[in-house]
Amino acid sequence: MSTAGERGELSRERLVWMYEQMLRIREFEERVKRTFEEQPGVMRGHTHLADGAEASIVGSIATLGPSDQFLTTYRCHGYPLVRGTDPKAMMAEIYGRRDGLCKGIGGSMHLTDVATGFMGTSGIVAAGIPHATGVAWAAQIRKQGQVVLCFFGDGASKQGAFFESLNIASLWKLPIVFVMENNGYNVHTRTEQEDANRANGEDLSVKAKAFSMPGVTIDGRDPIAVYETVGAAVDRARADDGPTLVESQMYRLSAHGNIIAPPGVPLHFPEHEAIEKFGAPEEYEAAKRGDPVPAFRGRLVGDGTLSAEEADRVAESVRREMQEAVSFALDSPFPEVETALEYVYA
Amino acid sequence: MAHELPYIAAVDEAIRLEMERDETVLYFGQNMATTENEPYVDAFGKDRVRVTPISETAEIGIAIGAALAGYRPVVELYMAEFMLVAMDQVINEAPRFRAMSGGQVKVPLVLKAGYGFTAGWAGQHTGTISSLFMGVPGLKVVVPSTAADAKGLMATAIRDDNPVVYLHNYLLTLEHGEVPDGEYLVPFGEAAVRREGGDVTIVATGWTVDRALEAATRLAADGIEAEVIDPRTLAPLDTQTILESVERTGHLVVVDQATRHASAASVIAAEVAEHGFSSLKAPIVLVTALDATMPYSEPLEQFVLPSEDKIVAAVRQVLGTAPVTA
Numbered sequence: 001m002s003t004a005g006e007r008g009e010l011s012r013e014r015l016v017w018m019y020e021q022m023l024r025i026r027e028f029e030e031r032v033k034r035t036f037e038e039q040p041g042v043m044r045g046h047t048h049l050a051d052g053a054e055a056s057i058v059g060s061i062a063t064l065g066p067s068d069q070f071l072t073t074y075r076c077h078g079y080p081l082v083r084g085t086d087p088k089a090m091m092a093e094i095y096g097r098r099d100g101l102c103k104g105i106g107g108s109m110h111l112t113d114v115a116t117g118f119m120g121t122s123g124i125v126a127a128g129i130p131h132a133t134g135v136a137w138a139a140q141i142r143k144q145g146q147v148v149l150c151f152f153g154d155g156a157s158k159q160g161a162f163f164e165s166l167n168i169a170s171l172w173k174l175p176i177v178f179v180m181e182n183n184g185y186n187v188h189t190r191t192e193q194e195d196a197n198r199a200n201g202e203d204l205s206v207k208a209k210a211f212s213m214p215g216v217t218i219d220g221r222d223p224i225a226v227y228e229t230v231g232a233a234v235d236r237a238r239a240d241d242g243p244t245l246v247e248s249q250m251y252r253l254s255a256h257g258n259i260i261a262p263p264g265v266p267l268h269f270p271e272h273e274a275i276e277k278f279g280a281p282e283e284y285e286a287a288k289r290g291d292p293v294p295a296f297r298g299r300l301v302g303d304g305t306l307s308a309e310e311a312d313r314v315a316e317s318v319r320r321e322m323q324e325a326v327s328f329a330l331d332s333p334f335p336e337v338e339t340a341l342e343y344v345y346a
Numbered sequence: 347m348a349h350e351l352p353y354i355a356a357v358d359e360a361i362r363l364e365m366e367r368d369e370t371v372l373y374f375g376q377n378m379a380t381t382e383n384e385p386y387v388d389a390f391g392k393d394r395v396r397v398t399p400i401s402e403t404a405e406i407g408i409a410i411g412a413a414l415a416g417y418r419p420v421v422e423l424y425m426a427e428f429m430l431v432a433m434d435q436v437i438n439e440a441p442r443f444r445a446m447s448g449g450q451v452k453v454p455l456v457l458k459a460g461y462g463f464t465a466g467w468a469g470q471h472t473g474t475i476s477s478l479f480m481g482v483p484g485l486k487v488v489v490p491s492t493a494a495d496a497k498g499l500m501a502t503a504i505r506d507d508n509p510v511v512y513l514h515n516y517l518l519t520l521e522h523g524e525v526p527d528g529e530y531l532v533p534f535g536e537a538a539v540r541r542e543g544g545d546v547t548i549v550a551t552g553w554t555v556d557r558a559l560e561a562a563t564r565l566a567a568d569g570i571e572a573e574v575i576d577p578r579t580l581a582p583l584d585t586q587t588i589l590e591s592v593e594r595t596g597h598l599v600v601v602d603q604a605t606r607h608a609s610a611a612s613v614i615a616a617e618v619a620e621h622g623f624s625s626l627k628a629p630i631v632l633v634t635a636l637d638a639t640m641p642y643s644e645p646l647e648q649f650v651l652p653s654e655d656k657i658v659a660a661v662r663q664v665l666g667t668a669p670v671t672a
Contacts, residue, residue, distance in 0.1 A: 069415070071411075100448070101448070102446060102447050102448035102450070103448030103449070104448070105445050105446060105447075105448050106446040106447060106448060110446040110447070112443075112446065112447035112448075112450055112451065113450070114447070114450045114451055119411075119414045119415065119451070120414060120443050120446075120447060120451060121446075122439060124434055124438060124439070127407065127434055127435065127438075127439055129407070130403060130404045130406070130407020130408050130410070130411065130435070131407050131408075131410050131411040131414065131439070132411060133404065133407065133408050133411060134407060134408035134409060134410055134411020134412040134413070134414070134415070134419075135411040135412070135414060135415045136411070137408055137411065137412050138411065138412045138415030138416060138417050139415070140393070141372075141393045141394070141417070142415075160401075160403055161403045161404065161407060164399070164401035164403050164404030164407075165401075165404045165407065165408070167399060167401065167404075168398065168399065168401065168404050168408065171399075172396070342449065343444050343445045343447075343448060343449040344444070344445055344483045344484055345444070345484065345486075345507075345508050346444055346449075346452035346453075346454070346507035346508050
């Protein structure tokens with residue numbers, strides 16, 4: 001397979017790498033999901049999975065240069081894995097252990113890895129959009145050609161923080177790309193129930209028009225399409241031509257999140273909301289058939305980029321890596337309780 | 347050496363000096379830097395000094411991002427109440443990132459806002475909402491009452507590695523005071539004893555400090571010596587200086603321009619009740635604004651606010667020289 005965007009062709013090695021990264025996200029999160037379901041209480045609070053978003057995450061992060069930066073939402077496991085953060089430290093964080101990426105204080109929703117340019121996550125919908133905008137302002141002042149990727153969901157695009165930030169980003173021509181991952185649902189509400197553009201049959205990227213910036217909608221299940229579109233937007237930002245809004249369409253293949261709630265509390269959907277709430281299993285099954293991870297494998301194997309045996313070897317190696325991450329997390333002790341007070345103030 | 351400046355100009359002097367000293371200090375907000383010949387733009391350029399739209403959530407959120415990326419933004423918010431439209435950013439974003447990242451990041455920013463403009467600004471622009479911020483771990487809260495402190499606390503706020511809510515009292519805006527020349531830093535968490543006295547401790551902040559000092563002068567005529575303590579910062583709060591004073595005086599009156607419940611005054615009273623109970627010879631009395639939306643009409647506003655008369659009466663009450671009222 002070859003692709004000839006403005007950023008040049010993706011090499012065979014790069015395409016295989018992209019597949020491997022998609023698989024790493026899936027296998028990492030499968031272990032998170034299984035622990036949540038099979039060993040309640042081991043992981044605490046709330047965890048949000050990115051299954052269905054892997055292609056979009058990999059295609060986006062793959063466009064970044066070494067000194068570029070990014071900020072995400074609480075659905076944040078995928079990006080750092082692709083960027084090179086150690087899955088052991090990530091898993092230990094989700095287990096609340098001492099060797100966790102954020103020393104067990106952040107947890108699943110607040111992964112941060114400044115060393116790789118992952119500047120932080122907000123658990124509040126849309127609250128991270130102005131943060132990313134501020135990081136982009138800093139990049140503009142510093143004048144070292146850095147670009148910032150800002151990830152958020154379709155639900156965030158109805159928050160004031162979204163409108164305020166995109167207005168300023170366009171006004172100031174900041175080096176930032178706004179990647180809206182539209183997975184069709186805002187928590188348990190369908191996009192057409194809460195978005196005026198969608199309700200009127202328009203793509204959500206039309207919102208960009210309000211800020212006089214380019215807006216484009218793409219199939220977020222295709223990592224190459226994402227890579228080319230986000231890549232073009234990154235190039236544009238780096239050339240000081242300002243921000244772009246990319247709507248990356250996908251389907252979330254798990255429920256909104258795993259919530260440990262007492263029986264009877266109507267928060268925890270073990271199955272996707274399409275099944276549990278809207279009685280539309282056919283919608284979910286169709287989305288499942290479009291699962292980007294096996295789809296990309298099929299594509300690479302189909303056009304001879306990767307043999308089935310090589311693909312199996314990649315999968316086996318990824319599974320081993322993620323199993324080691326779980327073992328590492330289980331072996332890591334809990335933090336000393338006093339560390340709860342250690343990072344309140346700098 | 348010192349020079350005389352209005353309180354608000356002293357704040358400005360600190361920002362200018364810090365911007366000259368450290369090129370990572372940024373200053374931005376609404377209705378500023380709109381022309382090329384504005385002094386800040388002229389001195390520091392449009393990279394560092396910018397006008398924003400009326401978008402407090404983005405203004406404060408952008409400050410957080412710039413701080414994460416190594417800068418020291420000062421956000422000009424004008425009025426403390428304008429932070430209320432962006433409370434998520436103030437309370438649940440800025441002070442959380444250092445902890446949630448396990449100490450990987452710091453968020454050095456200053457939210458500069460005026461408060462307490464009880465001069466006919468009625469219900470929505472007069473609040474003393476400082477206690478909303480003082481209960482948030484990770485935030486620091488600064489309430490200068492003199493021109494010198496206004497300068498020294500702003501300089502310290504800008505150099506601090508944490509988010510600081512810097513609250514300047516609007517009623518003090520044009521109050522002149524002696525301000526030290528050049529670099530001047532006032533440490534956080536160190537109360538100032540504005541007047542020494544052995545009979546009663548009066549704790550007051552911001553605009554109420556002068557009210558307390560004038561009340562103390564009146565009481566002195568009757569032979570009552572009040573000690574007046576100005577905490578200067580509410581977070582960190584220098585409870586030690588207050589407790590040591592109460593240990594000597596045995597009596598405490600806490601004055602606050604805020605409404606009573608969940609005020610800074612009530613927090614200070616709780617600290618002394620817990621840690622200084624054995625020193626107290628009478629119940630603590632709070633002199634706060636009455637629990638009401640600040641009225642527009644002047645006599646009503648005066649009725650609601652703390653005053654010299656109310657402070658004098660409170661001191662007489664705790665000393666038992668006036669009938670105790672409920």
